[in-house]
Amino acid sequence: MGGYFSDIFNGSKSLLIGMGITFREFFKPTVTVQYPYQTLKMSARFRGHIELIADEEGNPKCVACGMCQRACPSGCISLDSVSVDIEVDGKVKKKKVLSKYDLDFTKCSLCGQCVENCNFGAIDFSKEYNLASTRKEDFHFNLLKRLEERNA
Amino acid sequence: MSLTLLNVIVAVVIAIAFAAANAAYLVWAERRGAARIQRRPGPNINGPFGLLQPPLDGIKLMTKQLMIPGGADKILFMVAPVLAMAPAIMSFVTIPFSKGIAAHNMEIGVLMIFAFASMGAMAILFAGWGSRNKYSVMASVRAVSQNVSYEIPMLITAITVVMVNGSMDLKAISLAQAGGFWHWNIFPSLHSPLMPISFIIFFICSLAETNRAPFDLGEAESELVAGFHTEYGSMGFGLFFMGEYANIVIGASLTTILFLGGWDCPFGMFPGVWWFLLKIYLLIATFIWIRWTFPRTTIYGLLNLSWKILIPISLFNLLLTAGLLKVF
Numbered sequence: 001m002g003g004y005f006s007d008i009f010n011g012s013k014s015l016l017i018g019m020g021i022t023f024r025e026f027f028k029p030t031v032t033v034q035y036p037y038q039t040l041k042m043s044a045r046f047r048g049h050i051e052l053i054a055d056e057e058g059n060p061k062c063v064a065c066g067m068c069q070r071a072c073p074s075g076c077i078s079l080d081s082v083s084v085d086i087e088v089d090g091k092v093k094k095k096k097v098l099s100k101y102d103l104d105f106t107k108c109s110l111c112g113q114c115v116e117n118c119n120f121g122a123i124d125f126s127k128e129y130n131l132a133s134t135r136k137e138d139f140h141f142n143l144l145k146r147l148e149e150r151n152a
Numbered sequence: 153m154s155l156t157l158l159n160v161i162v163a164v165v166i167a168i169a170f171a172a173a174n175a176a177y178l179v180w181a182e183r184r185g186a187a188r189i190q191r192r193p194g195p196n197i198n199g200p201f202g203l204l205q206p207p208l209d210g211i212k213l214m215t216k217q218l219m220i221p222g223g224a225d226k227i228l229f230m231v232a233p234v235l236a237m238a239p240a241i242m243s244f245v246t247i248p249f250s251k252g253i254a255a256h257n258m259e260i261g262v263l264m265i266f267a268f269a270s271m272g273a274m275a276i277l278f279a280g281w282g283s284r285n286k287y288s289v290m291a292s293v294r295a296v297s298q299n300v301s302y303e304i305p306m307l308i309t310a311i312t313v314v315m316v317n318g319s320m321d322l323k324a325i326s327l328a329q330a331g332g333f334w335h336w337n338i339f340p341s342l343h344s345p346l347m348p349i350s351f352i353i354f355f356i357c358s359l360a361e362t363n364r365a366p367f368d369l370g371e372a373e374s375e376l377v378a379g380f381h382t383e384y385g386s387m388g389f390g391l392f393f394m395g396e397y398a399n400i401v402i403g404a405s406l407t408t409i410l411f412l413g414g415w416d417c418p419f420g421m422f423p424g425v426w427w428f429l430l431k432i433y434l435l436i437a438t439f440i441w442i443r444w445t446f447p448r449t450t451i452y453g454l455l456n457l458s459w460k461i462l463i464p465i466s467l468f469n470l471l472l473t474a475g476l477l478k479v480f
Contacts, residue, residue: 008461015446022189022445032192 061122068114176206228282236395239268291379295370306357326414358403
């Protein structure tokens with residue numbers, strides 16, 4: 001019989017303690033981010049899809065060596081280059097210039113082999129995560145065009 | 153005769169409007185309160201503080217198709233939501249909001265409210281049985297056993313109050329407590345020294361009778377999908393929801409009248425309907441607070457609480473009160 005009443009007493013006490021906790025929480029400020037209106041800053045090591053890095057003049061740092069294309073286990077990078085004649089110290093030299101850099105993000109597993117293998121620091125992960133679409137084509141990125149858009 | 157008919161119509165319209173407005177905005181209050189307790193803002197997009205959320209939810213529910221599952225008992229399936237809502241509205245008729253504000257004052261108001269409240273269990277049983285869904289049947293069996301076992305201590309405590317005040321008339325019970333908070337039934341008196349415990353028992357029972365968390369075994373989402381209203385969509389579901397919130401308002405009103413002096417001011421000044429509303433909304437806020445604090449009990453814990461704790465204590469209280477009334 002003693003256990004009966006002490007059970008009721010202790011149970012009621014613990015319920016009141018719980019209610020005290022929720023009462024205090026009620027007046028504390030909210031901790032959530034109102035997503036479409038507010039966004040969090042992505043951390044430095046966040047992996048979005050890859051993006052070309054520009055040099056000081058706004059041209060891609062990429063020399064079109066194709067290491068990333070070969071390193072990619074999923075084969076989602078395809079790039080192309082053209083030879084352009086440029087004048088250096090009065091002599092005409094041929095130089096490879098990136099003409100196309102396509103990323104098929106539907107296959108990408110964000111392993112980062114392309115970024116690891118780039119000797120020129122020309123590609124890096126973006127912080128883009130608001131990617132949602134019902135069409136596959138929306139995930140075929142033309143990275144060269146994106147770079148131009150960023151420069152503009 | 154025509155005047156009484158008009159009176160009835162006006163009373164019913166006001167009762168329905170009051171019930172519907174309460175249901176809509178208590179959902180809003182519940183969602184905002186839950187959000188605050190969980191440290192998020194809650195619905196805040198539609199209108200200032202999300203105040204347009206309830207009408208928009210109503211529009212959404214009303215535009216949905218009313219589906220009747222194949223093999224369901226059509227009549228019971230359609231009757232159940234109405235039966236959940238109608239008794240709740242009926243009970244509003246006899247609740248005195250103030251000395252002069254009551255649709256129809258009855259000498260047996262307490263009895264009438266309990267009679268209508270017990271129909272709520274039938275609505276849940278019909279809904280569960282009529283849906284032809286195993287989860288619904290299990291939920292309705294649980295809810296009915298819960299309602300039956302919590303009606304007993306609730307009625308016994310109500311009888312205690314009725315005995316102390318010598319009336320079943322809600323208005324007379326309120327008036328008997330007038331003149332300052334020390335006259336209220338919640339405080340121990342010569343005739344009934346265990347009144348605070350009666351109040352707690354009554355409050356717990358009204359939580360359980362309205363199938364609210366932590367006693368919401370009838371709709372235990374984590375076990376029984378959505379319990380007895382699994383198969384309901386559209387306004388069928390809406391009526392269950394409105395019925396639940398109307399029952400909460402009635403539970404709070406009844407607790408206020410029986411224990412907290414009705415429309416009486418705690419300091420004996422300015423008695424009026426605002427005190428009544430303040431008291432019921434404070435009680436409802438406590439309902440919401442409790443819901444978002446405690447996890448759901450098990451069916452055994454629930455029935456043990458009623459049969460092993462609430463019923464013996466309320467019976468003892470009844471006997472003690474009866475004895476003291478006889479002696480003094």
